[in-house]
Amino acid sequence: MELSEDLVAPLEAELGGYFPRRNDLREVFHLRWARLRFRVHWGAELNLKILLRVRRADGVTETYLVDTDPENGDWNLHTRVTRDFYLHPFPPGLGPVTAVTFAWIAHLLTARVRPRRRGPAGGSLPAPLGPAGAGGPRQLVPHP
Numbered sequence: 001m002e003l004s005e006d007l008v009a010p011l012e013a014e015l016g017g018y019f020p021r022r023n024d025l026r027e028v029f030h031l032r033w034a035r036l037r038f039r040v041h042w043g044a045e046l047n048l049k050i051l052l053r054v055r056r057a058d059g060v061t062e063t064y065l066v067d068t069d070p071e072n073g074d075w076n077l078h079t080r081v082t083r084d085f086y087l088h089p090f091p092p093g094l095g096p097v098t099a100v101t102f103a104w105i106a107h108l109l110t111a112r113v114r115p116r117r118r119g120p121a122g123g124s125l126p127a128p129l130g131p132a133g134a135g136g137p138r139q140l141v142p143h144p
Contacts, residue, residue, distance in 0.1 A: 004106040004113040008048060011037040011079065018089065032089050036066075036082045036102065044070040046113070048080050049105045054087060057095030 016033040023029065040046055050066040068080040090096040106113040 004104070007041050007046065007113060008104055008106055009039045009041075011039050013037075029091060030089055031086045033084050033086050034100075035084055036068075038068065038080045038104065040070075040078050040080050041076065042078075042108070043075055044073045044078050045109055047107045049107070050082055051103045051105065052085065053101045054097055055099040055101070057098050060094055 014035045014037075018030045018032050020028050020030055036050060038048060040048070048068040050068060052064040052066050054062040054064070056062075064085065066082045066085050068082050070078050071081055072079045087097060087100065088094075
């Protein structure tokens with residue numbers, strides 16, 4: 001079987017503008033939406049989960065797992081897009097966002113597709129914090 005880095009490649013990142021929201025206590029906070037697209041050289045039965053890391057200026061790192069959905073599919077090639085996720089760019093009590101990185105976990109039917117690099121202890125993740133190469137980490141940049 002091929003490696004996950006041979007089957008999956010990031011295409012683009014969309015980063016929306018800031019918009020204010022108000023919570024139940026009538027406090028205003030700001031959100032920013034984002035979405036990632038990937039090209040998958042396999043049919044829609046290959047699923048991706050995205051490991052998203054949000055790093056803040058005060059040293060806090062938030063980790064999220066984001067699902068993807070297939071679009072524009074063919075029997076041997078399709079695009080996967082994350083569901084919209086929202087970032088708090090500067091929440092009270094935490095520092096502002098300094099970096100957003102991501103890595104992916106590929107599953108074919110019920111089996112995990114082996115990455116080129118293994119995570120810690122034989123790892124279940126495709127080296128999300130290793131050197132920049134296929135599989136991660138990637139930097140999320142604004143979409144023009």
